[in-house]
Amino acid sequence: xxxxxxxxxxxxxxxxxxxxxxxANCLLTIGETRLILGPSTASFRWAMMNKHKLLTPLGxxxxxxxxxxxxxxxxxxxxxxxxxxxxxxYGVDSSARPADANGAAGQYHxxxxxxxVFSVYTKASGARVQTMSDDDFWINAGVVLAxxxxxxxxxxIYDATVQRWFAATIDYNPSTQINNRFLIAISTSADPxxxxxALAFRADPVSxxxxxxxxxxxxxxxxxxxxDVFDSADNNLGSLLVSIPKADLLLPTPTVTNRTSSGxxxxxxxxxxxxxxxxxxxGSGGGQVLASAATIADxxxx
Numbered sequence: 414x415x416x417x418x419x420x421x422x423x424x425x426x427x428x429x430x431x432x433x434x435x436x437a438n439c440l441l442t443i444g445e446t447r448l449i450l451g452p453s454t455a456s457f458r459w460a461m462m463n464k465h466k467l468l469t470p471l472g473x474x475x476x477x478x479x480x481x482x483x484x485x486x487x488x489x490x491x492x493x494x495x496x497x498x499x500x501x502x503y504g505v506d507s508s509a510r511p512a513d514a515n516g517a518a519g520q521y522h523x524x525x526x527x528x529x530v531f532s533v534y535t536k537a538s539g540a541r542v543q544t545m546s547d548d549d550f551w552i553n554a555g556v557v558l559a560x561x562x563x564x565x566x567x568x569x570i571y572d573a574t575v576q577r578w579f580a581a582t583i584d585y586n587p588s589t590q591i592n593n594r595f596l597i598a599i600s601t602s603a604d605p606x607x608x609x610x611a612l613a614f615r616a617d618p619v620s621x622x623x624x625x626x627x628x629x630x631x632x633x634x635x636x637x638x639x640x641d642v643f644d645s646a647d648n649n650l651g652s653l654l655v656s657i658p659k660a661d662l663l664l665p666t667p668t669v670t671n672r673t674s675s676g677x678x679x680x681x682x683x684x685x686x687x688x689x690x691x692x693x694x695x696g697s698g699g700g701q702v703l704a705s706a707a708t709i710a711d712x713x714x715x
Contacts, residue, residue: 498539506530506544509565519571519578524605526550526567526580533605543606551582554598554611562586564596568629574693575663576603579636581629583616591645592621595638595655597669599662612669616640619676622650630689633696635659637689642677651679652687656700 500516501507507529516525518536525532531550533543545553547564558564567582578600585593598611616624624640631637638655654675661668684704692701 496536496539498534500525500534501527501530501532501544506532507546513566515567515569517569517571517578519605520573520576520603522605524569524571524578526569528565528567531567547582550580550609551584551596551598551611554609556584556596556598556611556613558584559586561588566625566627568627570629570631570691572631572693574633574695575659577601577663578603578605578609579629579631579662580609580611581627581638583624583627583640584613585623589645590643590647591623592617593623595624595627595640597636597638597657597662599667610667612667614669614672616655617642617653617677618674622677624653626686628686628688630691630700630702631659632690632692632700633659633694635700636662637700637702639687639689639702641685649680649685651677652683652685652704653677654687654689654702 501512503510503512507527509528512527512529514525514527516523516527518524521536522542523534523536525534526547529547531543531545531547532541534541547567548558551564552558562584563586564582564584567580569578569580571578578598580598582596583593584596593616594613595616596611596613598609601608601610615621623643623645625643627638627640629636629638636657636659638657639652641652642650644650655672656674657669657672661671686705688703690701690703
């Protein structure tokens with residue numbers, strides 16, 4: 414039981430004991446004993462409670478430990494339900510299926526970016542103030558889509574540190590599904606209804622394979638794209654990861670010239686469904702990536 418305490422705390426079962434002044438509003442429940450840390454005093458006391466009041470879903474005798482420091486708790490944002498409003502409706506706003514639901518909240522707007530439609534809502538009222546098809550979004554941002562080519566699997570992030578939105582997707586020709594491109598767009602301001610600038614580049618310029626299920630991440634130094642790779646026979650080949658200097662994307666004329674690509678990586682060595690981490694703390698560079706260790710046995714089952 415004493416091991417549950419932070420270093421420097423003494424183990425006592427009765428009476429009073431001084432505790433670090435920075436700690437308050439804490440509750441520690443161990444078996445049948447509840448430790449109460451007073452929110453307005455620098456002390457704590459043990460209170461014995463009835464057995465049935467302290468049973469956890471895992472059974473009697475297991476410890477449920479919750480320790481908060483006042484400094485940490487005060488720094489946490491208050492999470493509560495704000496606006497509750499209807500988003501896009503299948504068959505009305507978009508007929509794409511699956512929707513691949515995706516969205517992000519900025520300072521004043523919520524952006525919904527799903528297969529088939531790009532929509533912007535105000536956080537103050539939930540009113541939709543802009544909407545267009547996903548193809549139109551990319552065309553308006555400067556991407557040229559060849560005849561028969563469309564887009565799918567959108568992603569969007571708001572980076573409060575630079576007050577810009579980043580969006581990504583892949584394009585593809587449904588009749589071939591090979592040699593497709595990553596598309597990356599950057600807003601010109603914190604207002605997602607204003608202008609965007611977009612760029613496109615081959616996902617697998619070496620072998621021309623098909624990149625599917627793109628993911629998007631950002632940190633202080635870079636913007637990261639990842640995808641699973643398939644050949645023309647729809648066989649899983651592995652995954653790939655692309656790193657783009659964020660400073661290059663924030664230029665008046667964005668560029669991806671200095672991007673770095675991992676090339677094809679096997680699922681066995683690097684995992685699949687790579688998800689670059691979103692880490693917006695200043696100085697948080699490093700390009701951390703999450704990956705699934707499971708193996709896709711049948712691409713048609715996904």
